[in-house]
Amino acid sequence: xxxxxxxxxxxxxxxxxxxxxxxxxxxHVCLGKNLNPPLAWDDVPExxxxxxxxxxxxxxPSKGDDVNQEGRTVPASLPRVDFFHWVLIDLPAAVNAISQxxxxxxxxxxxxxxxxxAHGTRQGINNYTDWFAGDNDMRGDYYGYDGPCPxxxxxxxxxxxxxxxxxxxxxxxxxxxxxxxxxxxxxxxxILAEASLTGTYTLNPxx
Numbered sequence: 001x002x003x004x005x006x007x008x009x010x011x012x013x014x015x016x017x018x019x020x021x022x023x024x025x026x027x028h029v030c031l032g033k034n035l036n037p038p039l040a041w042d043d044v045p046e047x048x049x050x051x052x053x054x055x056x057x058x059x060x061p062s063k064g065d066d067v068n069q070e071g072r073t074v075p076a077s078l079p080r081v082d083f084f085h086w087v088l089i090d091l092p093a094a095v096n097a098i099s100q101x102x103x104x105x106x107x108x109x110x111x112x113x114x115x116x117x118a119h120g121t122r123q124g125i126n127n128y129t130d131w132f133a134g135d136n137d138m139r140g141d142y143y144g145y146d147g148p149c150p151x152x153x154x155x156x157x158x159x160x161x162x163x164x165x166x167x168x169x170x171x172x173x174x175x176x177x178x179x180x181x182x183x184x185x186x187x188x189x190x191i192l193a194e195a196s197l198t199g200t201y202t203l204n205p206x207x
Contacts, residue, residue, distance in 0.1 A: 001044055003164045003195040007037045007100065014148060014160060014199035020107060020128075021149035021203060028068070028152040029203050036086070036104040036145040037199075040097040041164055045192045048093045049170040052187055054180055055086035057148070059158040060127075067151045076155040084180030085160065086145040087124030088117070089172045095119055104145040114143025115178075124178045141177075148201035157207055163196040
């Protein structure tokens, strides 16, 4: 199985249109268009009943003390953790592509609705739900896709890994409110094939 994107190639920079934040010389960052990127896949294994798509950033700082703080940097040596940007499940086996902006076309303060989405799919919450929990202007449940917004003072370029899983079940046995860790656990034993695509992104003008 192969996963491709017409907006960027594997290992290359993700364009700003697909990002939650873009660089702004006056304020470090400003909000981006936050479009979900166009994705397509082929060579699907026989017996596929549905797909799961997960996008995660494995390079998020494990401690937020230095994040976006003037006069400080997030050191490259800091341990990193996963941050889920998109969790999409129950994508029908007949679907072989996702259009640009089909699932996200703007930044939505205070969250996005879910879990029901296009094509009979369901979307989990992403980790902006946790990130904005203490922000009165932004807090809420963020379902579906929200793009990159790494710390503008991070010493490393972040990676965004889109992984598509072909499953042997049409409906993933998971209910209620869920996120990336719950889906990763639920797909175990049901994966027929998987394919991934990695884009990179930074808001640090020095990188």
